Amino acid sequence: MSTEHFDICVIGAGPGGYVAALKAAQMGARTAVIEQGNLGGTCLNFGCIPSKALLSSAELLHSVQNARKWGVTVGGEIGFDWSEITQHKNKILRQLRGGIASLFKGRKVTHLAGRGRFERAGRIVVTPGEGAPQTVTADKVIIASGSVPMRIPGWPTDPAMVCTSDEAVHWTSLPQRLLIVGGGVIGCEFACMMQAFGVAVTVVEMLPNLLPTLDHDLGAALLAIFKGRGITCHLETKVEQIEVVSGGTVVRTQLSSGAALEFDRVLVATGRRPNTAELGLDAAGVQATRHGFVPVTDHLETNVAGHYCIGDANGRCMLAHAASAHGVVAVENALGHAKPFTAPIPSAVYTFPEVAAVGLTEQEAREQGLPIAIGRFPIGHLGKAMAARHPDGFVKMIRHRETDQLLGAHMIGQNATECIAAATALLHKKASLHDVAETVWAHPTISEAIKESAEDALNMGLHLPPRKVIRAAVGG
Amino acid sequence: MRSITLPPLAGGAAAATVVRWLKQPGQGFSAGDALVELEIEDALVRLEAAGAGTLTRILAQPRQTVRPGADLAQVTDSGTSQPPSQQPSSPSESHVTRQQPTAVAGTPANVTPILMPQAGNTMEEGTLISWKVAEGDRIQVGQVICEIETDKATIEYESPDEGRLARIVVREQETVPIKEPIALLADNDADADAYLAARGTAAQETTAPGAVAVSSAPGAAAAPSAAAQRMPSGPAPVTAGGRIKASPAARKLAQERGVDLSRMGAGRGPEGRILSSDVATAQVGASVAGDGQSVRRPMSKMRRAIGLNLQKSKQTVPHFYVRLTINAEPLFAYYRARKPQTNCTLNDCVVLAVGRAMAECPSVRSQIHGDEIVEFPHANIGIAVGVDEGLVVPVVRSVETLTLTQLAAETKRVVENARHGKLENIGHGNFTITNLGMFGVEEFGAIINPPESGILALGAMREAVTVEAGAIRTGRVMTMTLSADHRLVDGLLAARFLGRLREILENPSGELS
Numbered sequence: 001m002s003t004e005h006f007d008i009c010v011i012g013a014g015p016g017g018y019v020a021a022l023k024a025a026q027m028g029a030r031t032a033v034i035e036q037g038n039l040g041g042t043c044l045n046f047g048c049i050p051s052k053a054l055l056s057s058a059e060l061l062h063s064v065q066n067a068r069k070w071g072v073t074v075g076g077e078i079g080f081d082w083s084e085i086t087q088h089k090n091k092i093l094r095q096l097r098g099g100i101a102s103l104f105k106g107r108k109v110t111h112l113a114g115r116g117r118f119e120r121a122g123r124i125v126v127t128p129g130e131g132a133p134q135t136v137t138a139d140k141v142i143i144a145s146g147s148v149p150m151r152i153p154g155w156p157t158d159p160a161m162v163c164t165s166d167e168a169v170h171w172t173s174l175p176q177r178l179l180i181v182g183g184g185v186i187g188c189e190f191a192c193m194m195q196a197f198g199v200a201v202t203v204v205e206m207l208p209n210l211l212p213t214l215d216h217d218l219g220a221a222l223l224a225i226f227k228g229r230g231i232t233c234h235l236e237t238k239v240e241q242i243e244v245v246s247g248g249t250v251v252r253t254q255l256s257s258g259a260a261l262e263f264d265r266v267l268v269a270t271g272r273r274p275n276t277a278e279l280g281l282d283a284a285g286v287q288a289t290r291h292g293f294v295p296v297t298d299h300l301e302t303n304v305a306g307h308y309c310i311g312d313a314n315g316r317c318m319l320a321h322a323a324s325a326h327g328v329v330a331v332e333n334a335l336g337h338a339k340p341f342t343a344p345i346p347s348a349v350y351t352f353p354e355v356a357a358v359g360l361t362e363q364e365a366r367e368q369g370l371p372i373a374i375g376r377f378p379i380g381h382l383g384k385a386m387a388a389r390h391p392d393g394f395v396k397m398i399r400h401r402e403t404d405q406l407l408g409a410h411m412i413g414q415n416a417t418e419c420i421a422a423a424t425a426l427l428h429k430k431a432s433l434h435d436v437a438e439t440v441w442a443h444p445t446i447s448e449a450i451k452e453s454a455e456d457a458l459n460m461g462l463h464l465p466p467r468k469v470i471r472a473a474v475g476g
Numbered sequence: 477m478r479s480i481t482l483p484p485l486a487g488g489a490a491a492a493t494v495v496r497w498l499k500q501p502g503q504g505f506s507a508g509d510a511l512v513e514l515e516i517e518d519a520l521v522r523l524e525a526a527g528a529g530t531l532t533r534i535l536a537q538p539r540q541t542v543r544p545g546a547d548l549a550q551v552t553d554s555g556t557s558q559p560p561s562q563q564p565s566s567p568s569e570s571h572v573t574r575q576q577p578t579a580v581a582g583t584p585a586n587v588t589p590i591l592m593p594q595a596g597n598t599m600e601e602g603t604l605i606s607w608k609v610a611e612g613d614r615i616q617v618g619q620v621i622c623e624i625e626t627d628k629a630t631i632e633y634e635s636p637d638e639g640r641l642a643r644i645v646v647r648e649q650e651t652v653p654i655k656e657p658i659a660l661l662a663d664n665d666a667d668a669d670a671y672l673a674a675r676g677t678a679a680q681e682t683t684a685p686g687a688v689a690v691s692s693a694p695g696a697a698a699a700p701s702a703a704a705q706r707m708p709s710g711p712a713p714v715t716a717g718g719r720i721k722a723s724p725a726a727r728k729l730a731q732e733r734g735v736d737l738s739r740m741g742a743g744r745g746p747e748g749r750i751l752s753s754d755v756a757t758a759q760v761g762a763s764v765a766g767d768g769q770s771v772r773r774p775m776s777k778m779r780r781a782i783g784l785n786l787q788k789s790k791q792t793v794p795h796f797y798v799r800l801t802i803n804a805e806p807l808f809a810y811y812r813a814r815k816p817q818t819n820c821t822l823n824d825c826v827v828l829a830v831g832r833a834m835a836e837c838p839s840v841r842s843q844i845h846g847d848e849i850v851e852f853p854h855a856n857i858g859i860a861v862g863v864d865e866g867l868v869v870p871v872v873r874s875v876e877t878l879t880l881t882q883l884a885a886e887t888k889r890v891v892e893n894a895r896h897g898k899l900e901n902i903g904h905g906n907f908t909i910t911n912l913g914m915f916g917v918e919e920f921g922a923i924i925n926p927p928e929s930g931i932l933a934l935g936a937m938r939e940a941v942t943v944e945a946g947a948i949r950t951g952r953v954m955t956m957t958l959s960a961d962h963r964l965v966d967g968l969l970a971a972r973f974l975g976r977l978r979e980i981l982e983n984p985s986g987e988l989s
Contacts, residue, residue, distance in 0.1 A: 371493050371541040374517050401493035401515060402539045459495075459520060465595060468519040472903070473526040474511065475480040475551055 004110075006032045008334060009124060009138035011116045011279065014041020016311030016323025017144030018100050023331040024142075025107035032136055033109055034116035034126050039100040040093075041146050042312075043320040049096060050169035051189060052350060053089035058196035059352050065196075069389055080197065082174060089169075112136065118284035121304050140306045140334040143286070143294060144327065145279055147272040147312035152181075155268070156244045161251055162266045165190070174199055175265035179253060181239055182269035183210040185349050188222060190267055192351040195231050202232040202263070204239055204255060214347060215361035215410040217396060222355060222412060225392055234259070242266070274313045289315070298340035300330040308334055317345050346424045348417035353393050356420035359408030359427050360398055371401040375433070375457025377449045377464065379413035384444035390414035395449040397423075397433065399457040404432040409450065419447040433458050477532065479547040480511070480523070484903045488845040488927065489516040493541045494548075497534055504530045512536075512548060529553045544850055586664075587671040588637050589657035592624070592646070599626045603651040603774075604658060613641050615661070622658070637661055642668035645753060649774055672753055673745050713748045722750035729755045733772070778865045789926045794962040797921045798970045802978045804937045804952040810984035820884040823859075823911050826934060828883050828988055829980040830909060831855040831875030837973045839965050841906045843927040849964060850927075856901065858908035858925060859887060861894050869908055869925055870894040871901035880988065913937060919955040930960040930970075954981075 008024040010017045013035035021033040038045050057080060067074045104111055114128035122141060127133045149164035156162045163171075165186050178194055180187045183205030191201045203226070205212070209219035210226070210233065226233055234255060241254035251263045274292040281288050287303045288294050293315030300308050308330040311323030322345045329341045349355035365372045380391030393413025400407055409423035426436055436454035441447055455461040485492060492514035499511050506528040514521040533550040536542045592602050605623040609615055620632045621641075639661035646658040657675075662668040713721045720737045722730070723745065729752045730737050743750030775783070789795075811822050818824075834840045834855035841852045854874035861868050870890035875883060890900045906929055910922045913936035922933040935955040942949050956977070960970045980987040 371491055372517060373493075373515055402541055459515065470486045470516075470519055470521045472483045472521065472523055474483060474523045474548075475478075475526050475529065 003135045003137060004032070006030050006110070006136060006138045008032075008140045008142065008331065009034065009136055010142045010144055011124070012041060012144035012146055012275075012311075012313075013039045013100070013111070014144060014146045014311065014323060015043040015320040016146070016327045017041065017142070018104075019324040020142050020144060020310060020327030020331050021109045022103055022107055023328045024335070025109045027331065027335050029331075029335060031107075031109045032112055032138070033104070034112045034114065034124065034136075036113070036115040036129070038093075039097045039104075039111070042148075043323075044093060044096050044100075046166045046169055048320055050089050050093060051165070051193070053092055054085060054169065055189065055193050055350050055352075057085045057088075058193040062196040062352060082172075082197075086170070086172065115278065117278065118280035118286070121284040121286075121307065140308070141284075142327070142330050142334065143276070143279065143302070143307065143309040143313055144311050144323065145275045145313050146323075147318060148275050149268070150271045150273050152268060152270065155242055156251070158244060158248065160265075161244050161248065162242070162268060164268050168267050175263070176200060177263045177265075178202070179204065179239075179251065179261070179263040179266045180269055181266065182271070183207075183219075183233065183235070184213065184269060184271070185211065185347070187267070187269035188226075188355075189350050190269065191226065191231050195226075195229055200230075202234070202261065204234045204237050206236065206238055208236050210235070211349065211355060214349075214355065214357050215396065215408070216363060217394075218355050218357065218410055218412050221393065222351060225351075225353070272312065272318060274315060276313055291315075298342070299333045299338065300326055300341055301333065306334070319345060319347065321345065344424060344427045346420045348420065350417065353390065353413045354416040355412045356416040357408070357410040358420055358424045359406070361408060361410065362396070362398060365398050365407055370407065372407065373399045373401050373457050373459075375399065375453040375455065375461070377452035377456055377461070379446060379449050381452075381463060382444065382446060382448055384446055384448070385414065387444070388414065395419075395453040397436070397450070397453045397457045399433045399454075404434060404458075406431050406433055406436060406454075409453075411449070413446060413449070415446045419450060422447055423450055477550055477552055479535070480549050480551055482514075482536075482542050482544050482546050482548055483523075484544045484843060484845065484850065484927065485516055485521065486519070487516075490845055490848050491541050491543045492516050492521055494536050494538045495520070496538055497531075497549075499531045501531050501533055504528070514542075523548070527553065544845070545852065586662055587642075587667050588639055588661040589645075589671070590621070590635060590637065590659045590661065591655045592652050592658050593633060594654040595624070595626050595629075595631055599654060601651050601653045602626050604646045604648055605630060606648055607644060609641055611641055611644055615639065615641055639663070643672065645672070647756075650756060651774075669744065672751065675751070675753075713742060720750065721745075721747065722755075723752060725752035726750045726755045728752075776865050782866050785925070786923045789923050793924050793926055795924060795959050796962050796967065796970070797957055797959050798967070798974055799919065799955060799957045800974045800978060801953050801955045802981050803942070804954040804981070807954070807981050807984055808937060808952050810988070813985075814880060818881040818884050819888075820880050821887075822913075822937070823909070823934070824880065824884045824887055825984065825988070826911075826981065827857055827859065827872070827875060827887065827909055828878070828880055829977055829984065830907065830932060831857060831878070831883075832980055832987065833973055833977040834907060835876040836976060837969070839969055840929050840960075840973055842929050842964050843906055844929075844961060844963055845927060852904075852906050856904045856906050858905035858928070859891060860908060860910035860922075861891050863895055868894045868899055869905065870899050871905040873901055873904060907931070909934065913954070919957055921957045922959050924959055924961055926961075928961075929964045930958055933957040933959070 007029035008031050010021045010033040013033050017033055018039060021031050024031040043049060061080055064074055064078055112126045114126040116124045116126050119125050119135065123135065123137045125133050125135050149166055151164060159167050168190060174197055177200045180191050180201060180203045183203050187203055188210055191203050195201045209216050210223050211219040223233055234257060238256040239253050240256050243252050245252045251266050253263065254260050276288055276292045276294060284307065285304050286294060286307055294302055294309040294313055296302055296309050296314045300310055302309050310326035310330045312318045325343060326341060329339055332339050344358050346356060346358040362374060375397040377395050379385045379393040385391050396410040397406065398408040406427050409420065411420055433454045437451055437458060437460060439451065441451045452461060452463055456464055459467050482492060495513045495515050497512050499505050505511060505525045507525055509525045510522050511525055512523050529551045531549055531551055535550065536546065536548045542548065603625040605625050607622045609621045615621055615635050615638060617638045618634045621635045622633050624631050624633050640663055641659055642662035642665050643660040645660060646652050660668040660671055715721055722737055735755055737750060740750060742748030743754040745751045807825060811825050814820055838851050841855050843850045855876045856871050856873045857875050858869040858871045861870065870893065872886050872890055878886065893900060908925050908928055908931040910931060911934040912920060913934050916936050918938065919935040920933050922931045924931050937952050937954045939950060940953045942953060958970055958974055
């Protein structure tokens with residue numbers, strides 16, 4: 001068995017691993033990346049990209065269905081061609097995978113196809129689908145093995161009936177009645193998309209809010225929009241029983257609310273678990289939590305020197321762009337810098353309207369007992385939003401009352417995922433709310449709402465009624 | 477030299493941050509002058525001087541966050557100190573942003589509704605105080621057309637559109653939810669009436685499909701809009717099933733207001749169907765005509781405030797009740813003995829005893845603010861006073877530090893002021909005493925006045941037969957019922973507190989001297 005030595009070996013070629021490999025190569029390291037599946041990981045193959053490809057068709061369909069609102073008449077039958085939509089999706093996935101492969105080639109990154117498993121620290125056996133295993137050794141190892149969707153133990157396992165997002169982004173046909181278990185980001189995106197494709201969607205969420213990890217006002221606003229579209233949401237509800245009946249064509253469920261409902265398909269979107277069980281972490285001495293997450297220092301290093309863990313596998317923030325950002329910092333640290341990871345990570349939810357957030361939520365700020373002021377601005381007050389007939393949503397800014405520092409920004413509205421970039425940059429640079437308010441924002445844009453809500457948080461808003469003034473007599 | 481402290485904050489905010497001082501050390505101020513501006517999460521707080529004085533030293537600097545009860549500055553009194561005038565949240569002027577009328581399904585293009593504006597995030601409904609224009613007037617954009625009262629302020633509403641005011645939909649003193657039409661702009665009245673009729677129909681279709689059986693008698697199919705213009709004078713039409721034809725919105729409103737649809741006559745909807753607007757305008761006449769006795773009038777602000785406050789209390793504060801009957805002979809004797817020198821009432825004696833018991837019981841001198849407990853150094857006791865329109869609760873501060881003479885005088889003063897509309901020390905109370913004994917009520921349980929810890933309900937001092945150490949005795953007794961907020965006071969504490977109060981009241985000459 002041949003043994004090849006590298007300066008850096010990356011396990012996994014998702015958005016964390018492939019970026020880490022490119023960064024390592026850019027910095028002059030001899031780099032290998034181990035990937036058993038397609039390049040691009042969950043993001044490219046089962047997540048961000050395929051779902052956005054489907055969503056773009058769903059959103060257009062939604063617009064065409066409502067074209068009359070814009071004074072546009074559409075003749076004939078409005079419909080869609082699912083196979084055309086999935087072909088477009090598959091095409092861009094191939095393009096992007098090819099893109100990563102050529103980036104690897106351009107920087108001379110060695111791609112080892114197969115499953116990586118530690119033999120000991122710094123030594124990994126790569127087992128390809130076909131052919132002989134190969135052993136590699138490396139001075140530094142970056143674990144970027146990502147995560148997989150959670151399945152619920154005891155539930156039917158037929159992936160055609162009870163699916164996760166892995167299957168759902170590659171559905172070849174659509175159900176008529178879909179149950180989505182979990183009202184988080186994935187659940188809400190699919191609910192929105194599937195409703196536009198004419199699927200009767202029911203969302204069941206255990207917690208009292210949609211998008212429970214984000215600021216609660218966002219979930220509440222999205223809930224109102226979903227209700228208006230006819231998406232049924234059962235909050236604070238559990239699926240108590242689930243069985244496939246009628247010869248495997250119908251899923252019968254019993255909810256904790258007592259409702260007994262039948263569906264053609266079920267999408268389980270209750271979260272993701274780290275993909276670390278098969279890595280042989282024990283052999284390397286790398287510690288993991290009971291759930292399989294690999295704890296890391298602020299420098300993204302595990303308990304074993306020279307072994308780093310980035311992205312979903314470390315459980316710090318399970319988002320593609322977090323993994324990429326981790327990847328760059330971990331490589332820099334591996335190659336001799338000492339740089340903690342501190343950048344704020346934005347969240348983006350691709351419903352329509354979109355939801356985006358960065359920094360502390362109101363609830364988190366409260367829990368920390370911070371003296372905060374909250375600024376809000378309804379997107380519907382903006383000229384651009386009115387003109388474009390996209391008045392739903394708001395921006396909410398959290399300000400530290402003593403330091404004036406921006407603590408968090410939360411948005412729901414058209415283009416929110418683009419607008420949040422501005423707030424993220426300001427937060428990263430530790431801007432004060434005065435900095436935000438003094439920045440000039442182009443008119444007419446949706447991002448003006450960021451400035452307006454910042455002014456509101458400073459009691460300086462011009463386009464809102466004056467803030468409530470509470471008067472009290474003292475010293476009597 | 478004394479300090480001014482941050483009073484408890486509206487909405488239970490835990491802390492406020494100083495924005496700026498409007499008076500500087502050395503500067504004098506008179507009653508009503510704004511001293512300092514602070515901010516909480518979603519509002520500004522402006523503290524105004526209750527009396528005249530001079531600011532000597534600022535203790536809470538700008539950008540400093542302080543909690544209720546914290547000292548903000550030191551002041552010296554100058555001249556006569558006036559009784560503080562209480563303005564918990566005097567209506568500040570607010571400007572209403574222009575509301576774009578939201579399209580109603582099937583809005584005829586030639587009718588523009590003017591909607592109840594949402595002046596502020598929390599506003600849910602508004603009361604039309606007065607119309608400044610009349611039906612038939614031409615109105616301009618920005619012209620003040622009416623005055624609207626919100627939960628916080630009275631505002632002048634500027635028209636968001638121009639045109640001819642065809643119909644006033646909401647009359648003066650009526651309250652409607654935000655975004656409901658209050659008036660219609662249209663060049664001719666028929667369009668406006670057709671719009672109103674269509675709204676009734678739309679409400680039926682969207683809220684309860686198939687809930688109302690619409691007669692399909694031949695010939696009655698097409699209701700011409702001209703026919704819908706005026707209120708037909710006949711009786712309300714009835715469906716084949718005997719149900720009065722009315723829109724679901726009208727039924728709901730009628731139920732809420734106790735209007736009997738069967739006594740209403742035909743409405744302005746198609747085929748005389750009763751619409752919600754018919755119910756709204758017909759309410760007084762219909763009910764008076766109904767039984768000739770009942771009179772309907774809007775709730776006063778005070779009744780509404782009492783209602784909201786106590787409803788919120790009963791729904792959100794975990795009340796529990798502890799009751800105890802005391803031997804009131806010693807108390808009665810004490811009262812009779814002290815009355816000539818102190819001019820006290822029996823109630824004053826009990827208030828003083830409660831103040832002394834509270835001094836030993838920190839949980840009872842506390843308020844609850846969100847997840848935090850604010851413990852006060854003193855027993856600040858509210859005294860429930862019945863007035864014509866309802867009930868007010870002026871507060872006497874630091875009761876435990878007063879002598880009976882001082883307490884009697886202070887209580888008399890705050891109660892007198894309360895009867896004349898001046899409420900003192902609102903928000904500082906941590907406990908309330910309510911007494912229906914003078915009406916012979918034996919015992920009752922009261923609702924806590926949030927954010928206070930509890931309320932003590934006093935029954936009448938009455939003669940009763942009691943058993944003491946196996947012997948039957950007659951004498952005066954009094955029953956007291958403590959309602960306590962379980963988040964602040966547990967059962968054991970409540971029992972100890974009442975037990976201590978009994979000790980004091982059964983030995984007043986020893987304990988209260």
